[in-house]
Amino acid sequence: MSVSEKGAPMSLKNGPRADSRDDSMTNQEPKPAAGDRRLDDFLCFAIYSANLAYGRAYKPGLDELGLTYPQWIAIVALWEQDDQTVSELGDKMFLESNTLTPILKKLEAMGYLRRQRDPADERQVRVSLTDAGRRLREKGMHMNLVKSSGLKPDEFARLQKSVVRLRDNLIKAMEEE
Amino acid sequence: MSVSEKGAPMSLKNGPRADSRDDSMTNQEPKPAAGDRRLDDFLCFAIYSANLAYGRAYKPGLDELGLTYPQWIAIVALWEQDDQTVSELGDKMFLESNTLTPILKKLEAMGYLRRQRDPADERQVRVSLTDAGRRLREKGMHMNLVKSSGLKPDEFARLQKSVVRLRDNLIKAMEEE
DNA sequence: CTAAATTAAATCGTATCCGATATATTCGCG
DNA sequence: CGCGAATATATCGGATACGATTTAATTTAG
Numbered sequence: 001m002s003v004s005e006k007g008a009p010m011s012l013k014n015g016p017r018a019d020s021r022d023d024s025m026t027n028q029e030p031k032p033a034a035g036d037r038r039l040d041d042f043l044c045f046a047i048y049s050a051n052l053a054y055g056r057a058y059k060p061g062l063d064e065l066g067l068t069y070p071q072w073i074a075i076v077a078l079w080e081q082d083d084q085t086v087s088e089l090g091d092k093m094f095l096e097s098n099t100l101t102p103i104l105k106k107l108e109a110m111g112y113l114r115r116q117r118d119p120a121d122e123r124q125v126r127v128s129l130t131d132a133g134r135r136l137r138e139k140g141m142h143m144n145l146v147k148s149s150g151l152k153p154d155e156f157a158r159l160q161k162s163v164v165r166l167r168d169n170l171i172k173a174m175e176e177e
Numbered sequence: 178m179s180v181s182e183k184g185a186p187m188s189l190k191n192g193p194r195a196d197s198r199d200d201s202m203t204n205q206e207p208k209p210a211a212g213d214r215r216l217d218d219f220l221c222f223a224i225y226s227a228n229l230a231y232g233r234a235y236k237p238g239l240d241e242l243g244l245t246y247p248q249w250i251a252i253v254a255l256w257e258q259d260d261q262t263v264s265e266l267g268d269k270m271f272l273e274s275n276t277l278t279p280i281l282k283k284l285e286a287m288g289y290l291r292r293q294r295d296p297a298d299e300r301q302v303r304v305s306l307t308d309a310g311r312r313l314r315e316k317g318m319h320m321n322l323v324k325s326s327g328l329k330p331d332e333f334a335r336l337q338k339s340v341v342r343l344r345d346n347l348i349k350a351m352e353e354e
Numbered sequence: 355c356t357a358a359a360t361t362a363a364a365t366c367g368t369a370t371c372c373g374a375t376a377t378a379t380t381c382g383c384g
Numbered sequence: 385c386g387c388g389a390a391t392a393t394a395t396c397g398g399a400t401a402c403g404a405t406t407t408a409a410t411t412t413a414g
Contacts, residue, residue, distance in 0.1 A: 038257055039250065039253060039254055039257065039269055039270075040341060041337070042253075043326065043333065043336065043337050043340070044231045044235065044323065045250060046337055046340040046341050046344065047224060047227050047228050047231055047340060048228055048231065048246070048250070049270075049271045049344050050224050050228075050340050050341075050343055050344035050347070051224050051225055051227075051228040052271050052272075052371080053271070053343075053344045053347040053348050053351075054221045054224055054225065054347060055371085055372090056347075056348075056351060056372090057347045057350065057351055058221065059372090059373095068398095068399065068400075069225070069400090070399085070400065070401095071399095073216065073222060073225070076216055076219075077216055080215055080216065085362080085363095086362075086363065086364095087361095087362065087363085092216060093216075093226075094226045094229050094230070095229075095400095095401075095402095096363095096401090096402080097362070097363045097364065098363085098364075098365080098366090098401080098402065098403080098404095099400065099401050099402070100363090101363065101364055101365085102364090102365095102399085102400080103399085103400080106399090117363095121361095121362085121409075121410070122362095122408080122409055122410085123361065123362040123363070123408070123409045123410065124361095124362060124363085124409095125362080125363065125364095146221065147347060147350035147351060148346065148350055149220065149343050149346055149347065150342070150343070150346030150347075150349070150350065151339065151342065151343060151346070155339055156220065158335070158339070159220065159336065159339040159340070159343065160218075160220050160223055162328065162332055162335070162336040162339070163220070163223040163224060163227050163336065163340070164217060164223050164227075165327070165328065166227055166230075166326050166327070166328060166336065167223065167226050167227040167230045169325065169326055169327030169328070170227070170230040170231060170233075170234045170324055170326065170327075171230050171233075172327070173234065173324035173325055173327065174230075174233060174234055174324060229401080232401080232402090233402090236402090236403095245368095245369065245370075246370090247369085247370065247371095248369095262392080262393095263392075263393065263394095264391095264392065264393085272370095272371080272372095273371090273372080273393095274392070274393050274394065275371080275372065275373080275374095275393090275394075275395080275396090276370065276371050276372070277393095278393065278394055278395085279369085279370080279394090279395095280369085280370080283369090294393095298379075298380070298391095298392085299378075299379055299380085299392095300378070300379045300380065300391060300392040300393070301379095301391095301392060301393080302392080302393065302394095
């Protein structure tokens with residue numbers, strides 16, 4: 001079985017004219033010599049395209065909530081811990097203020113959170129959910145936002161951990177220049 | 178060991194004030210009842226943040242090539258098979274013409290590819306690499322674009338396949354409404 | 355104690371993504 | 385043949401990401 005599953009849909013609409021040539025080499029890093037690998041053999045592309053797919057799978061549910069994906073993540077992160085600074089929230093969401101500030105301003109305009117300078121350190125802005133924000137989180141909690149991943153619980157859990165490990169390793173490698 | 182690895186860096190700069198509360202429930206789907214899960218327990222968020230991390234890890238190498246990530250993917254996809262239509266390329270990249278067209282126009286302006294209407298069907302635009310585009314692909318091939326994932330080949334390969342399966346399942350589930 | 359360095363947000367410009375729509379070409383059916 | 389439906393790109397507006405810069409507040413050095 002090649003990397004791209006037998007009859008799996010590979011695209012938005014039509015399967016990609018499956019020209020599966022057999023290759024046992026499925027990973028990129030363990031063998032850095034050859035560069036002529038297929039797109040699906042790049043882990044980075046698998047992640048990239050899975051992210052696109054997740055975004056599309058979530059869209060209908062998020063539309064019901066009237067939120068975008070990053071907006072929803074921000075609500076969830078604030079539900080976990082309220083009254084965070086922009087930086088703290090950014091640490092959890094892997095975003096910085098240049099991206100986060102506009103998102104938070106929009107959520108504030110929607111009435112789901114409050115932004116206020118910390119009196120103890122006026123450089124910081126503390127963000128906290130409003131009652132409406134908490135109600136929204138509750139609503140999303142009881143909705144089934146996700147389509148089925150189709151993976152068995154076992155594989156699902158392993159995948160979850162591996163992706164987190166991958167992410168953290170990439171970031172650690174970057175921090176070490 | 179909790180989902181978020183022991184000392185793993187969880188953010189761009191500082192670890193997120195690790196408040197790891199112990200939870201054995203690491204996956205989202207197998208138990209759709211409870212909605213009060215932590216951000217790291219969402220597979221969608223793991224993918225989302227891993228994608229951000231990959232983008233940052235690739236940035237330095239791609240800067241050397243003078244390309245963005247989607248631009249690079251397009252070059253790789255055309256290297257695999259030249260003279261594709263915009264739709265075919267979109268099938269492989271999981272993008273549609275609204276996103277792809279501007280990217281292709283830019284690459285054309287850079288001199289890395291040609292875009293021309295198919296004489297047999299003027300609706301279609303066929304895209305093919307120029308010599309400069311092929312040279313660029315060769316250059317990227319010999320560069321080490323990726324930092325280390327830090328995963329063992331075994332886990333790396335499994336992860337690769339699982340992510341592809343996840344992506345294809347999500348898309349298939351959407352196609353079935 | 356104050357000027358320089360540091361830090362936290364915000365702003366700005368560029369490049370994706372994506373839904374909705376527009377335009378052009380081809381197909382299908384009477 | 386002819387015209388409405390379907391198809392392939394392209395365009396446009398809104399919402400992220402992100403590097404670079406700016407502004408304001410705090411900390412640190414001398």
